[in-house]
Amino acid sequence: MTGKTDYSEQEWTEITAAPPLAGLMVAASQRGGTFREALSMGKAYAEARQQHGSSQLLDEVVSTRPKVEHEHAHSPDELRDDVLGKVTQAVALVRAKGTEQEAADYTAFIKSLAERVASAHREGGEDVSDAERAALQALDGALAAPPASAA
Numbered sequence: 001m002t003g004k005t006d007y008s009e010q011e012w013t014e015i016t017a018a019p020p021l022a023g024l025m026v027a028a029s030q031r032g033g034t035f036r037e038a039l040s041m042g043k044a045y046a047e048a049r050q051q052h053g054s055s056q057l058l059d060e061v062v063s064t065r066p067k068v069e070h071e072h073a074h075s076p077d078e079l080r081d082d083v084l085g086k087v088t089q090a091v092a093l094v095r096a097k098g099t100e101q102e103a104a105d106y107t108a109f110i111k112s113l114a115e116r117v118a119s120a121h122r123e124g125g126e127d128v129s130d131a132e133r134a135a136l137q138a139l140d141g142a143l144a145a146p147p148a149s150a151a
Helices: 009-028 034-050 056-062 076-097 100-118 130-144
Strands: none
Touching: 009 034, 009 056, 009 076, 009 100, 009 130, 034 056, 034 100, 056 100, 076 100, 076 130, 100 130
């Protein structure tokens, strides 16, 4: 099992930043509902903390206060591309040093958080808008990307 001490400070920052960035990307894909979407992110972390014990890595990730620090994007596409790159890098780090199960748990948490954000606010009579659905599909691609060099 791996945890925070198995990663450099920079690597750990990347790993803990990816889940809330994924949520931000989905929330930003469609106007409206920002408060509900932020609240849903917090609930995803709280629920993951309640499932404590199945993965040291995930336990330590969800015990870290979610922070969203990103550079100002000039467009939704720029934000999406930046977040997808950061998520891909974070997943590669976990795959490089963690177990297959830890990587699976980590990617499942990111996916679950993003889906929760997408369905937090109904847009146009739908639980998940077309823009949010597209963001989720792009995120799926980043989560499934083959491992890259982790440094």
